[in-house]
Amino acid sequence: MKVTETRLKGCFVIEPAVFKDDRGYFFESFNANNFNETIGESINFVQDNQSYSSKGVVRAIHYQRGEFAQAKLVRVLSGRVLDVAVDLRQDSPTFGQHVAIELxxxxxxxxxIPKGFGHGFSVLSETAEFFYKCDNFYNKASEGGIIYNDPSLDIDWQVPIDEIKVSDKDLELPVLDNALL
Incomplete structure (x- = not known):
């Protein structure tokens, strides 16, 4: 397993060792001991989520606040996405900055994606199945979000503007300056 910290402290790209032969492939997608040792903290994932989306879908920058903040480990089961993590830790030197990684x-x-970050993705393939582990349970009262096209974030979702599909709920999200963090 190769682990690389992004320019945002605590946010890591993880590349598993994949073993291929004429039958197909095998890889260990998660091992709690190795994962916790590698990132240097103890994470206990308690909830798994999966979504299916079509090309051009942008799932905006979502997060959980306060005691319900979530760290996430995300990956793609089929297709391709541009995955985006935004640092929302107000005391961080990289507050308001993002990383975008093709998964x-x-x-x-x-x-x-550690606690204190927002998360979103865009679908680059015809369809994509997206899977993520969370270290805290979802709590509706603690959810927050930032609109996908916030000019201060300047995220290139790698989808032509006329092909972007966003939910009505996500279209009503505020910009970062007006978001309840």
């Missing part, structure tokens, strides 16, 4: 079924990369 795909082919490259098998994963992204660990």
């Amino acid at each position: 795909s079924a082919e490259n098998k990369k994963q992204l660990f």
Whole structure:
């Protein structure tokens, strides 16, 4: 397993060791002992989520606040996405900055997103199945979000503007300056 910290402290790209032969491939997608040792903290994932989306879908920058904040380990089961993590830690020197990583079924990369970050993705392939582990349970009263096209974030979702599909709920999200963090 190769682990690379992004320019945002605590946010890691994880590339598993993949063993291929004429039958197919095998890789260990998660091992709690190795994962916790590698990132240097103890994470206890308690909830798994999976979504299916079509090309051009942008799932905006979502997060959980306060005691329900979530760290996530995300990956793609089929297709390709541009995965985006935004640092929302107000005391961080990289507050308001983001990283964007292509995750795909082919490259098998994963992204660990620590608590205090927002998260979103865009679908680059015809369809994509997206899977993520969370270290805290979802709480509706603690959810927050930032609109996908916030000019201060300047995220290139790698989808032509006329092909972007966003939910009505996500279209009503505020910009970062007006978001409840």
